[in-house]
């Protein structure tokens with residue numbers, strides 16, 4: 001009993017820096033990464049600079065957005081249908097990051 005820390009997924013252990021998280025608006029459609037070796041679920045957002053960016057919400061500290069953006073389904077107790085998600089750039093988390101270069 002020496003190490004109490006949880007074992008980390010080695011695939012995610014890439015950067016020691018604090019990762020940058022991006023907001024994924026509710027209703028953003030889920031897509032699949034085009035890389036066959038990755039095939040992660042990603043969400044395309046448009047950054048404040050107008051650039052499209054794939055976001056990976058299946059990361060530590062990430063949250064998937066609700067599928068629909070429907071104000072009628074607001075619920076004070078359960079998760080409403082307007083939950084924004086958050087995640088990291090899939091440029092950083094993709095197993096096949098080279099695929100994104102030069103695009």
Ligand SMILES: [Zn+2]
Pocket residue numbers: 033034035038039040090093094095096
């Ligand atoms: Zn990928």
